[in-house]
Amino acid sequence: MTCIGRVLVGVLEEAARRASELLRNNRLLRSVRDWATAFSLWPVHLTTSCCGAEFAAAYGPRYDLERMGSLPFTSPRNTNLMIVEGTLTVKMARAARIVWEQMPEPRFVIAIGACAFTGGVFYNSYNIVFVQDILPVDIYVPGCPPRPEAIARAILALQEKIRSHEYRVGVDVEDKSRLKEIMEPLYRQADQWLRGRKGYPPPRP
Numbered sequence: 052m053t054c055i056g057r058v059l060v061g062v063l064e065e066a067a068r069r070a071s072e073l074l075r076n077n078r079l080l081r082s083v084r085d086w087a088t089a090f091s092l093w094p095v096h097l098t099t100s101c102c103g104a105e106f107a108a109a110y111g112p113r114y115d116l117e118r119m120g121s122l123p124f125t126s127p128r129n130t131n132l133m134i135v136e137g138t139l140t141v142k143m144a145r146a147a148r149i150v151w152e153q154m155p156e157p158r159f160v161i162a163i164g165a166c167a168f169t170g171g172v173f174y175n176s177y178n179i180v181f182v183q184d185i186l187p188v189d190i191y192v193p194g195c196p197p198r199p200e201a202i203a204r205a206i207l208a209l210q211e212k213i214r215s216h217e218y219r220v221g222v223d224v225e226d227k228s229r230l231k232e233i234m235e236p237l238y239r240q241a242d243q244w245l246r247g248r249k250g251y252p253p254p255r256p
Contacts, residue, residue, distance in 0.1 A: 085216060093129065096125050098136055102136035119207065119210075128155070135186065136167070139166075145233060145237055148233075157213075162183070168188070
C-alpha cells in the first residue's frame with residue numbers, strides 16, 4: 052500500500068520568531084510565566100564574603116526561604132538569581148561576573164550588606180569593587196550584616212517586581228568603564244588560550 056502525502060515546508064526561523072513573540076507579548080502567558088519565575092528564584096552558591104553567614108541562616112530551618120519559592124543551587128546554568136554577600140574584591144568580582152554571564156535569562160541580582168555597594172569599613176581600599184560596577188543590581192539590602200529577615204524581605208520585593216512586569220531581559224551595567232578595567236585582562240587571556248587550541252576558531256564552511 053502506497054501513501055501519498057504532502058509536506059508543507061516554510062521558513063522555520065520566521066515561524067519560530069513569531070511564536071516566541073506571541074509567547075512573550077501575550078498578557079495571560081506573560082503573567083503565568085512571571086508568576087512561575089517569581090516562585091522559582093534559585094540563587095547560585097557563590098559566597099563572596101562574611102554576609103554568607105546571614106545568607107545561610109536565611110535559608111536554614113528557622114527562616115526557611117524555600118517556602119517562599121527560593122532554593123540555592125550549585126550550577127550557574129540552572130540558576131536565575133545571584134546574591135552578592137558583602138565585600139567584593141577584584142578577584143571575587145571577576146568570579147561573580149563570570150558566574151553571572153553563565154546564568155540564563157531572566158536573571159536577577161540582590162546585593163546584601165553595606166560592603167557590597169558602598170565598601171563598608173573597606174571603603175578606601177584599593178582592592179574593593181562595588182557590585183553595581185560589574186552587575187545590574189535589582190535589590191539592595193543595607194546592614195552590617197543584614198538580618199535574615201531583611202534577606203527574606205528582599206526576596207519578597209524581587210517577587211513583587213517580577214510579578215508586576217517591572218524587569219527587563221538582557222539588562223547590564225550602564226557605565227562599563229570599571230567592568231572593562233576589571234574583566235578585559237581575563238577575557239584577553241582566555242581568548243589567547245582558546246586561539247592556541249587546535250581548531251579554534253572553527254573553519255568557515
